[in-house]
Amino acid sequence: xxxxxxxxxxxxxxxxxxxxxxxxLLIRAGYIYKEMAGVYAFLPLGLRxxxxxxxxxxxxxxxxxxxxxxxxxxxQKETWTPTNQWDDKEVDVWFKTQLKNxxxxxxxxxxxxxxTKLMKDFVSSYRSLPQYVYQFQTKFxxxxxxxxxxxxxxxxxxxxxxxxxxxxxxxxxxxxxxxxAYEQVFKRLGIGNQTYLTFASGGMFTKFSHEFxxxxxxxEDLIYVDENKxxxxxxxxxxxxxxxxxxxxxADLVEKKAVEVGNIFSLGTRFSDALELNFLDEKGVKKPxxxxxxxxxxARVMGTIVETLSDKDGIVWPEAVAPFKVHMIVVxxxxxxxxxxxxxxxxxxxxxxxxxxxxxxxxxPGEKFADADLIGIPYRVVVSExxxxxxxxxxxxxxxxxxxxxAETELIDTLRE
Amino acid sequence: xxxxxxxxxxxxxxxxxxxxxxxxLLIRAGYIYKEMAGVYAFLPLGLRxxxxxxxxxxxxxxxxxxxxxxxxxxxQKETWTPTNQWDDKEVDVWFKTQLKNxxxxxxxxxxxxxxTKLMKDFVSSYRSLPQYVYQFQTKFxxxxxxxxxxxxxxxxxxxxxxxxxxxxxxxxxxxxxxxxAYEQVFKRLGIGNQTYLTFASGGMFTKFSHEFxxxxxxxEDLIYVDENKxxxxxxxxxxxxxxxxxxxxxADLVEKKAVEVGNIFSLGTRFSDALELNFLDEKGVKKPxxxxxxxxxxARVMGTIVETLSDKDGIVWPEAVAPFKVHMIVVxxxxxxxxxxxxxxxxxxxxxxxxxxxxxxxxxPGEKFADADLIGIPYRVVVSExxxxxxxxxxxxxxxxxxxxxAETELIDTLRE
Numbered sequence: 001x002x003x004x005x006x007x008x009x010x011x012x013x014x015x016x017x018x019x020x021x022x023x024x025l026l027i028r029a030g031y032i033y034k035e036m037a038g039v040y041a042f043l044p045l046g047l048r049x050x051x052x053x054x055x056x057x058x059x060x061x062x063x064x065x066x067x068x069x070x071x072x073x074x075x076q077k078e079t080w081t082p083t084n085q086w087d088d089k090e091v092d093v094w095f096k097t098q099l100k101n102x103x104x105x106x107x108x109x110x111x112x113x114x115x116t117k118l119m120k121d122f123v124s125s126y127r128s129l130p131q132y133v134y135q136f137q138t139k140f141x142x143x144x145x146x147x148x149x150x151x152x153x154x155x156x157x158x159x160x161x162x163x164x165x166x167x168x169x170x171x172x173x174x175x176x177x178x179x180x181a182y183e184q185v186f187k188r189l190g191i192g193n194q195t196y197l198t199f200a201s202g203g204m205f206t207k208f209s210h211e212f213x214x215x216x217x218x219x220e221d222l223i224y225v226d227e228n229k230x231x232x233x234x235x236x237x238x239x240x241x242x243x244x245x246x247x248x249x250x251a252d253l254v255e256k257k258a259v260e261v262g263n264i265f266s267l268g269t270r271f272s273d274a275l276e277l278n279f280l281d282e283k284g285v286k287k288p289x290x291x292x293x294x295x296x297x298x299a300r301v302m303g304t305i306v307e308t309l310s311d312k313d314g315i316v317w318p319e320a321v322a323p324f325k326v327h328m329i330v331v332x333x334x335x336x337x338x339x340x341x342x343x344x345x346x347x348x349x350x351x352x353x354x355x356x357x358x359x360x361x362x363x364x365p366g367e368k369f370a371d372a373d374l375i376g377i378p379y380r381v382v383v384s385e386x387x388x389x390x391x392x393x394x395x396x397x398x399x400x401x402x403x404x405x406x407a408e409t410e411l412i413d414t415l416r417e
Numbered sequence: 418x419x420x421x422x423x424x425x426x427x428x429x430x431x432x433x434x435x436x437x438x439x440x441x442l443l444i445r446a447g448y449i450y451k452e453m454a455g456v457y458a459f460l461p462l463g464l465r466x467x468x469x470x471x472x473x474x475x476x477x478x479x480x481x482x483x484x485x486x487x488x489x490x491x492x493q494k495e496t497w498t499p500t501n502q503w504d505d506k507e508v509d510v511w512f513k514t515q516l517k518n519x520x521x522x523x524x525x526x527x528x529x530x531x532x533t534k535l536m537k538d539f540v541s542s543y544r545s546l547p548q549y550v551y552q553f554q555t556k557f558x559x560x561x562x563x564x565x566x567x568x569x570x571x572x573x574x575x576x577x578x579x580x581x582x583x584x585x586x587x588x589x590x591x592x593x594x595x596x597x598a599y600e601q602v603f604k605r606l607g608i609g610n611q612t613y614l615t616f617a618s619g620g621m622f623t624k625f626s627h628e629f630x631x632x633x634x635x636x637e638d639l640i641y642v643d644e645n646k647x648x649x650x651x652x653x654x655x656x657x658x659x660x661x662x663x664x665x666x667x668a669d670l671v672e673k674k675a676v677e678v679g680n681i682f683s684l685g686t687r688f689s690d691a692l693e694l695n696f697l698d699e700k701g702v703k704k705p706x707x708x709x710x711x712x713x714x715x716a717r718v719m720g721t722i723v724e725t726l727s728d729k730d731g732i733v734w735p736e737a738v739a740p741f742k743v744h745m746i747v748v749x750x751x752x753x754x755x756x757x758x759x760x761x762x763x764x765x766x767x768x769x770x771x772x773x774x775x776x777x778x779x780x781x782p783g784e785k786f787a788d789a790d791l792i793g794i795p796y797r798v799v800v801s802e803x804x805x806x807x808x809x810x811x812x813x814x815x816x817x818x819x820x821x822x823x824a825e826t827e828l829i830d831t832l833r834e
Binding site for chain 2 (some may be wrong): 035047050068073105128238
């Protein structure tokens, strides 16, 4: 894409009321727009990043047998009363509204009950199970505070997968698969090293649930990390019994601030009992379905990447999520030769299928370089009189600062990798 | 995909309270789920169709220079008061809710004002224009009646594009391009023949706006069609002056029921005046931006396709939007040879990149055939003892009923086309 055609521009300052680093950088670079606290629009560059994160998660969910759906934001009282979740005293983040006839509606905070109700239309016998159903869908949560940028929003998309199994063993096997898929997701998204499988309280049906916590000073959680074992526990389960269970020694634990980028937990039969999602087993015996819930917030991941990987000059996107792979900058020469060479290289990059943002704007080079650093695309390529004279293009790696001079075919081969 | 792994199943009857044909068929075939009147979830097959429609629209919007964003459902009073649209008496389909501190929020009915406000951050001089910005985003409308299935919903995704131009000429030129892109969209989606460019009232700034109306008995609108000229007018502009303008004779007009699948209209400076979206022209003179609005509801299009193209046996998807291209059915033989042959053909189809739903379920052939007709995938391929003996596969075209016997390579070549 030609940057002259992009409607967004970078800005020197973020809005004064924006205290989080992720939102400050993302607003300054033109990725997101703050509609109000905890409510952000995604601009063209931001939507590209968001969609790449979604794409990675989708691939991994499909790989473990997930079937994608899209449920509704509007929820009825009848769906959530059986589990006692409609009452604002029990779930205190509902946004409620109403139809013209006065019927109260809620905006979905989560979808366990909604999907459980839906599955009653399709689950009857053991032959219709197991099933794994997921979506990328907007949740609305009436958070009292929303100061963490896109890491804690009042309106945000969540990937939520729900598993429907016949036996505890079948559930456990999928739960392990989902755990591995989550590790794979965060690895592919570039925050694998900083992200810890974290043991948390399991609730009614299992001893533990699991969080995926990424260490960052912007985190709202405190976790206790065993760096050698690449494991952590959260505060609620930091006790001698649990440490013994997990074979972790208290002396090895380091307290860290972290943000929860994903979580998986066993729902047992809480929802299937309450909403009567049952099946007949091989012997014709009626049994409640055993459920699990598996969540990732793509925007929270995006914010976490920014918090974790940015430097003093701006954002540093991992390749898998960058809005473009290459940021090509033309430094205009008086004779127009630099622009002609840049246009030609842009055409060659496009032909090679390399996603390129081409800074063809009529701006001083210094401004373009500063914008490139702020926007944070992995590879910056400069075309100028100097590079033309050398017969090589200059490629700089955003993450490391490494600069290489490469002939066009070398450049394209390198970027294709 | 193997149909045995799909969690949805067809059903004989739609819910009793569902009166629209599109929702009845889509629910029976397992495409959608009725959460409540005017609020539907998309199941795996339905989401595939929906995403294909979105994909076609996206390509055409990108082709005319559209830049994709995603704005927020939550809206503030401040955004909509300058145009007098916050007041429930002026816009009577708002859903309103509130933050914990009592601040009133609205759920976006449309996004003209929201995007106009956003563009103030990026538009300053003539050099930052024109711009064309679009999204696929959920709208919430508090409709009193919602009986048309997915053709009129209380919660639905809309593609809304907004144009920001410097001069009336620049606006007009884009408006024409958008009109052609819309015609292209409906043609690609398989309802081009039934869809009429329909003149409607233009409001404050132009004589006409334009609707794209698809003729169907399920339509809530009445239009007056000149079939030779492939034009129509709606009721509000059916008068002698307009007919003279358009060179249409009243005697040539036929009244038809139709559904509005798209609309484009000039907003003039209504929003830019009210929200002060101005730019400095080449001479340094401050001017308001000239805007246009261009909408399509992908789910309404999906419902319209079902209303228009289904037959007594079920849905008939055009290829461009079908959830899969091929519905392959195995009719099991006692010796297992049919299943082995079907498995092999499924592998070959997948290898050839042909999207296939493979009905590998352990059901009677009649049930499978009936399901295939109801689900409406364009090409049905049967593998049975009979077809194996003949050395050819049986391919049936859903739309025409045409049956062909084809050797595997012929079949794959035909389906690849």
